[in-house]
Every structure is written in C-alpha cells, then in structure tokens.
Amino acid sequence: MSLLLAAVAALSLQSAPEQAAAAALTELHAAAARSYAEAWADRLAPDLVWIGNETSERWDRAAFVDFAAPVFAREEGWVYAARDDGRQRHVTLAPDPCACVAWFDEVLDSETYGTARGEGLLVREGETWRVLRYALSYPIPNDLANGMTAEIRAFEAATPIVDAPGEAADTPEETAAAAALDALHQAASKADGAVYFDLFTPDATYIGTDVTEHWSIAEFRSYAEPYFNRGRGWTYTPRSRSLTLAPLDCRCVVWFDEALDSASYGTSRGTGVLVRGDDGRWRIALYALTFPIPNVLARDMTARIRAAAAQ
Numbered sequence: 001m002s003l004l005l006a007a008v009a010a011l012s013l014q015s016a017p018e019q020a021a022a023a024a025l026t027e028l029h030a031a032a033a034r035s036y037a038e039a040w041a042d043r044l045a046p047d048l049v050w051i052g053n054e055t056s057e058r059w060d061r062a063a064f065v066d067f068a069a070p071v072f073a074r075e076e077g078w079v080y081a082a083r084d085d086g087r088q089r090h091v092t093l094a095p096d097p098c099a100c101v102a103w104f105d106e107v108l109d110s111e112t113y114g115t116a117r118g119e120g121l122l123v124r125e126g127e128t129w130r131v132l133r134y135a136l137s138y139p140i141p142n143d144l145a146n147g148m149t150a151e152i153r154a155f156e157a158a159t160p161i162v163d164a165p166g167e168a169a170d171t172p173e174e175t176a177a178a179a180a181l182d183a184l185h186q187a188a189s190k191a192d193g194a195v196y197f198d199l200f201t202p203d204a205t206y207i208g209t210d211v212t213e214h215w216s217i218a219e220f221r222s223y224a225e226p227y228f229n230r231g232r233g234w235t236y237t238p239r240s241r242s243l244t245l246a247p248l249d250c251r252c253v254v255w256f257d258e259a260l261d262s263a264s265y266g267t268s269r270g271t272g273v274l275v276r277g278d279d280g281r282w283r284i285a286l287y288a289l290t291f292p293i294p295n296v297l298a299r300d301m302t303a304r305i306r307a308a309a310a311q
Contacts, residue, residue: 017099018091021122024129025089025106026082032068035077041065045123045130049166049244053137054295055259055269058164058242080108080116080136090205090214091122092285095275096248100124101132103255103273103286105207105214113138113298114306115211119271119288121255123247133244133255135271137290138302139211141309145265148301149291153266161267161294163259166242173282174243177254177274180282181238185260191233193225200284201275207288209268236260236268236289252276259292267292 014022024043031040044050048061059067071077082089088107093099101123108116120134140148169175180199187196197217200206206220207213215223227233238258246253257271272286293301 018093021102021129022091029080032077033079035072035075037072043130045132049133051135051257053292055163055292056161079111082106082108094253096250101246101248113302115139135257138293140209140291142210149265155294163240167244169243171245173245173251174254177282178243180274185236188233189235191228191231193228197221204284205286209289209291236262
C-alpha cells in the first residue's frame with residue numbers, strides 16, 4: 001500500500017471530531033514552524049501544561065508563550081512535523097457524549113533533533129480544538145538504550161535535575177486513578193501478568209521507549225507475558241506524578257505524567273490516560289514510556305540517534 005493510500009485509510013477510521021482534533025495539532029506545528037505566534041498560541045488551551053523532554057521542564061500557558069515569544073520574534077520557529085504516512089498519529093475521542101476531549105500520540109520529525117514523540121490531551125472549546133496537555137520526548141532506540149541511559153545516569157549523579165512540580169491528586173477521581181497506576185507498577189515488579197493486564201482497557205495502547213514500539217494491548221501482552229511467566233518483571237518506582245481530571249461531565253478521564261526511577265535505566269517518564277469504566281474501575285487506556293534526555297546532552301544524543309538510523 002502506498003503512503004498516500006495508507007494515510008487515506010487511517011484517516012477514514014477516525015470520526016469527524018477526531019479528524020478535527022488531529023487537524024488542530026497539524027495547525028499548531030505548522031504555526032510554530034512559520035513563527036506565527038498568534039496562530040500558534042490560539043491552539044493552546046488556557047489551562048495548558050506543556051512538558052518538555054527534561055523532567056525539569058513544565059510550563060503553564062503564560063510561561064510557555066513567554067518562552068516562545070523571543071524565538072518567534074527572531075523568526076526562528078521550531079519544526080516538529082507529524083510524519084505524513086497516516087499511521088504515526090493516533091487520536092482517540094474520550095467516552096463522553098460531548099465529543100469535546102480527545103487524547104493523542106504522534107511521531108514527529110524535527111529539523112534540529114530528528115525523531116520526536118508527543119502525547120497529550122486536546123479539548124474542544126466551541127468549534128475549536130486546543131491542546132490542554134502535551135509531553136514531548138526523543139525516543140532512544142533499543143540498541144542504544146543501555147549506553148545512553150548510563151550516560152544520563154552519570155550526568156544526573158553529577159548534576160541533579162529537579163523534577164518540576166505538577167498537579168497532585170486532589171479529587172476522588174484523581175486519587176483513584178493514581179492508585180491504579182501504583183497497582184500497575186507493583187504488579188510489574190512482581191511479574192504478576194494477570195493483575196498487570198487487567199489494569200488496562202481492552203483497546204489500550206502501550207508505547208515503549210523505541211519509536212517502533214507502538215503496541216495494542218494484545219501485542220504488548222504477547223511481548224511481556226513470556227517474561228512474566230519466567231518470574232521476570234520490571235520495577236519502575238514513581239518519584240513524582242501529576243494528574244489532571246479532564247473537563248468532562250462524566251469525570252471519567254484522567255491524564256497523568258510521572259517521573260520514575262529504575263535500577264536498570266535510571267530516570268524514565270510515563271505519560272498517558274486512565275479511563276473509568278462502567279464498572280467504576282479505573283484502567284489505563286494509554287501508557288507511553290520514555291527516557292528523558294537532559295537538555296545539555298540532547299543535541300549530541302539525538303545527533304547520534306540520527307546517525308545510527310542512517311546506517
């Protein structure tokens with residue numbers, strides 16, 4: 001199938017609200033690339049939180065607009081373009097009749113950093129979709145992960161990075177969603193596959209640290225269960241976490257981002273969405289794992305990633 005046909009096929013699977021939400025992301029990136037400050041800012045929700053690649057980077061809308069203003073004034077916008085094969089961006093409408101909240105993940109190409117990835121939440125205000133949450137990262141290929149995460153651990157040991165404070169759980173829904181995330185990490189550390197996978201929705205997506213790892217929950221289960229069956233789990237311990245109850249009447253969707261510690265890899269980050277089902281239980285609908293790269297190391301590491309991909 002050609003890339004054009006693949007793009008058309010992928011688009012046809014989306015509802016009209018999902019297509020409109022995806023178009024808002026395209027407009028956001030296009031405005032940034034052209035330094036169109038007003039058009040770019042118009043795609044940011046008033047309650048925006050933008051999460052940069054480093055765990056210290058957490059901006060509200062005012063701070064992010066202030067950060068971008070001198071860059072745009074010099075006409076030095078940044079280019080993050082969604083890959084145009086129609087399969088690298090996924091938008092999912094939240095389960096509420098308003099059709100006014102959606103979550104997304106996308107793979108991007110950057111002129112400066114090569115491959116990037118974004119996940120987040122979009123909200124519809126009237127007829128306009130805007131970004132409410134966005135988390136940006138640079139995926140590290142599996143064959144480079146051990147070496148690069150060792151470099152990052154050494155850097156962080158010498159120059160500790162302080163996680164930016166986020167929104168703590170302050171509603172019953174956010175507290176319950178946080179408990180589901182805690183149960184997920186506990187089950188993984190115990191290699192308890194039955195409990196672990198019961199904490200995902202049937203149509204959940206799991207995104208790994210390599211850009212090729214975009215799995216349905218069935219695909220992820222096929223990957224993980226052989227490890228669990230041998231008693232080999234993995235331990236990621238949350239050290240900070242932020243939760244956001246989506247602005248829906250159902251109060252049934254929570255966005256999260258969390259900084260994690262791992263004995264194998266050091267700092268990692270999880271982002272995603274939990275949904276409360278008709279049974280009242282909170283389950284993960286999207287989980288994306290990444291290794292945040294400190295800003296000081298980002299240009300060198302992403303250049304090495306691009307060079308490895310070109311071989």
